[in-house]
Amino acid sequence: MxxxxxxxxxxxxxxxxxxxxxxLYFPEWSAYETAMRGIFERQYYTNQGPLTQQLELVLQERLGVRHAICVTNATIGLLMAADALELSGRVITPSFSFVATSQSLTWAGLEPLFCDVDPLTHQLDPQKVALLLDDDRVSAILAVNLWGDVCDHRALSSLAKQRGVPLYYDSAHAFGCELEGRAVGSIGTVEVFSFHATKVLSAAEGGCVCTNDDELAARLRNIRSSYGAGRLVSVSRTANGRMSEAQAAIALLSLExxxxxxxxxxxxxxxxxxxxxxxxxxxxxxxxxxxxxxxxxxxxxxxxxxxxxxxxxxxxxxxxxxxxxxxxxxxxxxxxxxxxxxxxxxxxxxxxxxxxxxxxxxxxxxxxxxxxxxxxxxxxxxxxxxxxxxxxxxxxxxx
CATH class of the missing domain: 3.90.1150.10 (Aspartate Aminotransferase, domain 1)
Known part of the structure; x- marks a missing residue:
């Protein structure tokens, strides 16, 4: 050349x-057309429809997690996670991330406490996290699994347990990844995935929130506002974060x-x-x-x-x-x-x-x-x- x-x-x-x-992986037109015709024939377009329920079950099995709660996008999922965890004060999180990571905290009335990252992996640096945990206003650690890689979960989890705060993940980049043979999605107190068209699993737009905590899942479902989908519990507000049937249809095709x-x-x-x-x-x-x-x-x-x-x-x-x-x-x-x-x-x-x-x-x-x-x-x-x-x-x- x-x-x-x-x-x-x-x-x-x-x-x-x-x-x-x-x-930008999109399904074949014939498969897409069949899926959309089914939605119109059922005349069920949103609010925890049959395709969304199917997608949640498939995701739960694939990720080895008790609850996969589908939402309209990952930003709403992160906001729901902060609310469901009932956090207050400050949350340790990297500045090296998409702005929605920290905006979810701001919208929830929290203050991001920016932490530096590892120069080789670009993931949240546990040593820098440890220095910030002395702040008694810290109520959680929000880590980000970047670039198809994962954070040092063992080190971060140990720090979170010592401090008595939850560790949860923005895993928008990490669907399909594993840590020591365990699927990302089941390692944090809560994990949030993005199904945006630019992501490896696409719903054109969308996401899901995963957790193994039954009580936390009940709060997440009520915050999502699915009008009775799941056990009713008290929450401070709802997010109108429902996934549409069209989104769920594309995600199911993407999974195939x-x-x-x-x-x-x-x-x-x-x-x-x-x-x-x-x-x-x-x-x-x-x-x-x-x-x-x-x-x-x-x-x-x-x-x-x-x-x-x-x-x-x-x-x-x-x-x-x-x-x-x-x-x-x-x-x-x-x-x-x-x-x-x-x-x-x-x-x-x-x-x-x-x-x-x-x-x-x-x-x-x-x-x-x-x-x-x-x-x-x-x-x-x-x-x-x-x-x-x-x-x-x-x-x-x-x-």
């Missing part, structure tokens, strides 16, 4: 259609295709790994604690000094090729409103998060990407490094 083939240097884009980073989706993701990831092996200044993240991963994301770190381009410059190069690489997570939650005003000096305590927000790049994977595309993207990244000086000159001239 010659330098003339780089679009940023005047060549044509290597991909005619944009390649997004999300999974799930083994093939994971296999294809693994093939794409393997191509990236081989193609990017040994590139100076580029580190491809690999799961370190998950015994089984879903290969939902392809994430790398860009070291500007060694690579010759910084993360944002490489993103610009790739986007010129119709490769819609994304900065994740940028900025960190602590730099987003309202938290930047609430905690103006917190960045001093989050050095790893600050560094990662400047160098993490997510590459395309999913239904619109195939192994050959991954090989081509890896080759373009290698070429970008070889042409770094020319690219910097072009970008500086455009500034």
């Amino acid at each position: 010659s330098t003339a083939q780089l679009a940023i240097l005047g060549g044509a884009a290597n991909f005619s259609d944009p390649l997004p980073v999300g999974q 295709a799930f083994p093939g989706i994971i296999e294809r993701n693994q093939e794409i990831y393997a191509e990236y790994k081989e193609g990017l092996e040994g590139v100076p200044g580029l580190r491809l993240l690999e799961p370190r604690l998950a015994s089984v991963t879903n290969y939902q994301y392809v994430v790398c770190e860009v070291d500007a000094e060694q690579f010759g381009l910084n993360r944002d410059q490489l993103q610009t190069v790739l986007r010129a090729e119709n490769i819609l690489a994304r900065r994740y997570f940028y900025p960190g939650i602590h730099r987003c409103p309202p938290y930047i005003e609430m905690f103006p000096a917190v960045s001093e305590h989050l050095p790893v998060t600050e560094a990662l927000c400047g160098k993490v790049l997510q590459l395309p994977i999913g239904q619109l990407v195939d192994p050959q595309a991954a090989r081509n993207i890896a080759s373009l990244i290698r070429l970008a490094r070889e042409c770094a000086a020319k690219i910097r000159a072009v970008l500086e001239g455009q500034a």
